[in-house]
Each structure stands twice: as structure tokens, then as C-alpha cells.
Amino acid sequence: MQGLNKSTIQDIEQIEDVQRDLIKKELPERIVQFGEGNFLRLFIDWMIQQLNKQGLFNGRVVAIQPTPHGKVVPKLDVQDGLYTTILQGIQDGEEKQEIEINSAISRGLNPYEDWKGFLDLAESDDIEFVFSNTTEAGLTYREEEFPDHTSPLSFPAKLTALLYRRFTSKSGNPNAGLVIIPCELVEENGKLLRSLVLRAAEDWELPEAFVSWVNDHNNFCDTLVDRIVPGYPRDTAAEWEQQLGYQDMLMSVGEPFHLFVIETEEELEDRLPFQKGGLHVKWSDVKPYRDLKVSVLNAPHTMIFSVGYLSGLSTVYEVMEDSVAAEFVDRAIYQEILPNLSADKKEKESFAVSVIERFQNPFVKHQLTDLGLNAVYKYRTRVLPLLNSYTVSNGEVPPAMCFSLAALFHYYKPDSVHEGHFLGKIDGKEYKVRDDQEAMDVFIDFWNKDDQITLKERVNRVLENEKLWGQDLTRLPDMTATIVKFFEEIREKGAKKAVETILNLQVENQK
Structure with a gap:
């Protein structure tokens, strides 16, 4: 049985033409995503997929490997960023099942092997958003040296380095700030992440102008996320592959229910039209x-x-x-x-x-x-x-x-x-x-x-x-x-x- 990737989609009968068309479509990379695990792929990336299908976002995600020993990015590379989402559950008293191939991720990136490639993302005019889910432990501070040539271990340090490269490459342009939307299950996660970035900036003795730019021109949102995602169906993977007609190392199972609450300092619905796309997203106090x-x-x-x-x-x-x-x-x-x-x-x-x-x-x-x-x-x-x-x-x-x-x-x-x-x-x-x-x-x-x-x-x-x-x-x-x-x-x-x-x-x- 052949594996899922862009070169095989034409030969897999179960794939609908509309999915093939979206996979082939050239879309800019607009999101840097820290984390490539099951939850983000079946929550944020699933939402981006729904928007792309409706022509409401027209952008893709670069998924950043958060730890040195991650195992997902190599699989994303083999499958050209493609994977299958399987939503199953009870909704409004009835059983529901939705299966589709997700093409929201353009590529995975390992910053421990390609630090330059990671920093190059900061210089792209297309990049607008940062999402993350590095677990609760990811939103903690770790003392690290300024990363000249190699990636730091912590997520806040990586984000600080990315923002600093963007600040310097864009000459402090106020319009070059990013919208940063952490999905870690921590109260006031956006405020906490901003404080960790500012602490790293202070420890690294970065210019005061950069600190002001982070505070004034980057939007750190507090969020609440809710969807149960068991992930890869180990016990039934063979049965699913038989039904799908292809092998998929990254298929992920979750429930239909989803809720995303975003507390933001600026109006974002036009740039991230989740509600227009029929998604259960609240722009509200968390x-x-x-x-x-x-x-x-x-x-x-x-x-x-x-x-x-x-x-x-x-x-x-x-x-x-x-x-x-x-x-x-x-x-x-x-x-x-x-x-x-x-x-x-x-x-x-x-x-x-x-x-x-x-x-x-x-x-x-x-x-x-x-x-x-x-x-x-x-x-x-x-x-x-x-x-x-x-x-x-x-x-x-x-x-x-x-x-x-x-x-x-x-x-x-x-x-x-x-x-x-x-x-x-x-x-x-x-x-x-x-x-x-x-x-x-x-x-x-x-x-x-x-x-x-x-x-x-x-x-x-x-x-x-x-x-x-x-x-x-x-x-x-x-x-x-x-x-x-x-x-x-x-x-x-x-x-x-x-x-x-x-x-x-x-x-x-x-x-």
C-alpha cells in the first residue's frame, strides 16, 4: 500500500478532487507554529484547513519542532506536510464522522538542524501569525545564551530570537509586528509568554527599542482551547489505512466538538475569519x-x-x-x-x-x-x-x-x-x-x-x-x-x- 504524499495523491481513488486541488494550490506561508503534535494538527491546522477550503485565509503553516528529539517533522517531510484528520463522536445526540486530508502545513522545520532557516522566517513579509502548544512546561523561563548560531532549547527563547530578527530585518517597522496566539493550557498564557520574551530580552541585553517594539506592536493574545484529541489510532491504524487506501504515519483522531476563545487587543476577525468559516471561535474575554x-x-x-x-x-x-x-x-x-x-x-x-x-x-x-x-x-x-x-x-x-x-x-x-x-x-x-x-x-x-x-x-x-x-x-x-x-x-x-x-x-x- 502506498504512502500519503503529494506524488501519490493522484493515484489514490479515495481522495476527492477538491482535496487534490487544494493540496496542489500554491499558498504563502503565513503562520509560524511552535509544535507539530496531534493537538495542534487537529485544532489550529484543522481550522486553517477549513478556512483554506472556503478561500477565506489562503495561507499555510510552518511547523517548528519544539525539542531536539522530536519525531514528527521527519514524518511531515516524508508526507509533504499531508496527514488525515478523523473526527468521530456524538454531537447533538447523533453520531458524527468526518475524514479529510489536511494540507494546511507547508513543511516542518527542525531549528536544531537549521537555525538559519528558522530565523529566515522572520524576514518573510508573508508571516503574520505565531501559534504554539509546547505544553504547560513550555511556558517557563530557562536561562540560555543569546543564540548566535544554534537554537536555544526553550520556546520563549526561540520566539524572542525570531522577533529580534524580525525587528532588525524590518528596521523596527511598527507594521511588522506579529499576532502571537499561544494555545498552552495556562491561565493568561499570552500575558505570560510576553513576560518571558521580555525577560529574555533583558537577559540578552537587547536594545530598549526592541523591547518597546515587542510591547507596542506585537499582539500577545490570551486563549482557551478545547477539543479532546487522542491522536494516532494505534489499535485501529491498519483498519483505517485499509479504508483510506493509503498509509499515513500521522493520521489523527479527535472529537467533533471544538471551542477556541481568543482575547485580543485588536480586531482580528478580518485577518483570521474563523467565525465566517463556521468555526466555534469566540473573540471574547477568556x-x-x-x-x-x-x-x-x-x-x-x-x-x-x-x-x-x-x-x-x-x-x-x-x-x-x-x-x-x-x-x-x-x-x-x-x-x-x-x-x-x-x-x-x-x-x-x-x-x-x-x-x-x-x-x-x-x-x-x-x-x-x-x-x-x-x-x-x-x-x-x-x-x-x-x-x-x-x-x-x-x-x-x-x-x-x-x-x-x-x-x-x-x-x-x-x-x-x-x-x-x-x-x-x-x-x-x-x-x-x-x-x-x-x-x-x-x-x-x-x-x-x-x-x-x-x-x-x-x-x-x-x-x-x-x-x-x-x-x-x-x-x-x-x-x-x-x-x-x-x-x-x-x-x-x-x-x-x-x-x-x-x-x-x-x-x-x-x-
Whole structure:
């Protein structure tokens, strides 16, 4: 079976003529994109593809390899930037599937091998936009020397070097500034990225005129992105290639739902006509949408990973197929989360319906163990604000949120400790726990003292740790007693039976 590239598209019967025409079309490179992973290719590059199909953007993307050991750029080179996007899921109550060849990427570029080629991008009059998704760790500062001949490691340093070359090559032209749209899941990501660029400029002692140009003529946007992208379908790749009629090393699977919120200092819809192209993009203040997403999507994810896994389930879809676990999710969202959100009632309820549909997507294998990575930090930032709001409103702590924390205690039981992580084991099946070292040490100590002090004392020590939670949780009404009770029920009955106890408790409270 032949591979996907520009020389083979004419011979592949399954490719529609309109796709061939777009692939052959000569379009300028208008976007520098830091990152070439599944998410960007099925989110930003998918959006650019939709605009190009409609003749609304007419530009392509140069995808920059973010780390020295990346594996995607060589595959992009082999496939001439082409790859297949597969959107599958439930939308408006119906199954949906869309398959197409994406030609938004013109080429991949490895700056560690071609630093000059990377900097040359800055001199192009066609380049207008910068997108990025280098993970949360990418938006951090690293002290590095000014990159005369070789690429620095960090994303902010690369961006600073690119902007400085553009500033010098364009003689500080105010109209040569770029629109910079980071997609990392960090609050105020645009403002943070600008501060990192300015810090690099200061450390490198770059001219004050450059600093002013960065501040005054480059638009750093805050954003919120939302789409679940499992990526390459390892388990079904052979079946997909048989259906498609060609081999594709970069095919990527995602859900139909997408949301992109961009907070900008200038009007950009004419230059990036996402809405005109029918895409779910909001040019708006990010915070209300972030609060809604974190509360109704991310917080339930953090609540169900341990409950589901301890109940013998592996994916979010399996959780939603299990009547008891699904009821737990439903109660958490509709009884504990939504009533205490300040968002518009219609909007938050509509978003909740879409979240349930996304959780029920049979095509997305969202592993619970993946959701459990850095779970203490996630619980602190996603669930605790909701727990506090519920407690203030109701005078008692919320049962489902507390049960999920008790389940986290059990999930964080170490079977063997290793550098940077430990392994847990449930029913003979091992799983990896990764978190901040301090968080892991707290739970290692909790379980090591199993026979030395009472469960109440051990739980109390964890809950009162303000470094871990940002507050002393023992000050909440009956918090320690509630966690102890749920912890013991999970230990004695198993998580699934214990969940039923919680559901019954909530039913009783409604009578």
C-alpha cells in the first residue's frame, strides 16, 4: 500500500478532487507554529484547513519542532506536510464522522538542524501569525545564551530570537509586528509568554527599542482551547489505512466538538475569519469560558479518574457506560457544580449537555490513568474552588467531591517507589502515579504510617497541609470525618459499592 504524499495523491481513488486541488494550490506561508503534535494538527491546522477550503485565509503553516528529539517533522517531510484528520463522536445526540486530508502545513522545520532557516522566517513579509502548544512546561523561563548560531532549547527563547530578527530585518517597522496566539493550557498564557520574551530580552541585553517594539506592536493574545484529541489510532491504524487506501504515519483522531476563545487587543476577525468559516471561535474575554470549562469538564475529569479506576474501569467512555459511575458523574455536575456557578443558566446547562455527550463518545479512548497525572495539583486548582463554593452555599461539604478525594487517597497508595514516580497496584494491575514530589511524599508517608497512628490522624495530616492544597482543609465543616468515612467505605466495600452509598446519601438528602 502506498504512502500519503503529494506524488501519490493522484493515484489514490479515495481522495476527492477538491482535496487534490487544494493540496496542489500554491499558498504563502503565513503562520509560524511552535509544535507539530496531534493537538495542534487537529485544532489550529484543522481550522486553517477549513478556512483554506472556503478561500477565506489562503495561507499555510510552518511547523517548528519544539525539542531536539522530536519525531514528527521527519514524518511531515516524508508526507509533504499531508496527514488525515478523523473526527468521530456524538454531537447533538447523533453520531458524527468526518475524514479529510489536511494540507494546511507547508513543511516542518527542525531549528536544531537549521537555525538559519528558522530565523529566515522572520524576514518573510508573508508571516503574520505565531501559534504554539509546547505544553504547560513550555511556558517557563530557562536561562540560555543569546543564540548566535544554534537554537536555544526553550520556546520563549526561540520566539524572542525570531522577533529580534524580525525587528532588525524590518528596521523596527511598527507594521511588522506579529499576532502571537499561544494555545498552552495556562491561565493568561499570552500575558505570560510576553513576560518571558521580555525577560529574555533583558537577559540578552537587547536594545530598549526592541523591547518597546515587542510591547507596542506585537499582539500577545490570551486563549482557551478545547477539543479532546487522542491522536494516532494505534489499535485501529491498519483498519483505517485499509479504508483510506493509503498509509499515513500521522493520521489523527479527535472529537467533533471544538471551542477556541481568543482575547485580543485588536480586531482580528478580518485577518483570521474563523467565525465566517463556521468555526466555534469566540473573540471574547477568556475568563468566563475558562471558568465554565474548568468547572464542568476538567473538574469532573479529576473527580472520576480515581473513582472509575478503583471501580475496575479504564476509560471515560467506560465510566459513562457503567450505570453507577455514570450516575456519580451526573450527580457531581448537576447537583454540586452547576448550582454554584455564576455563569448564565442556559449557557452552563447547554455546556453541561455537551460535556456529557463528549464523555459518552465511544470513539475516544480517554484513559483514566492519563487523567490521573498530577492529580493533586488538578484537584487543588479545579475541584477545591467548587468545593469551597458549595460549602459556603450549603453549610456542609459536597459528598461527591469529598468521595472523589477519598478515592484519590486510595489511588495514591504506592506499591513500589521509583525516581520521579511510584507505581500503584489494583487487582494485580499496575499503574503509574506522577505528581509533584512533595505531593507524592505526603501520600507515601500517609500509607507508611498505616499501622502507627489512627486513620483520622493520618487523614488530618494530609488535609491540613496548606502547601499541598493552598488551604487547611480541616477547617471545613466535618471535612476530616467525611473523608475518613468515605475512605473506610472504599476500603471495606470497594469503590463501586461505596459509590452507591454516596448516591443513596444524596437521594436521602433530597427527601
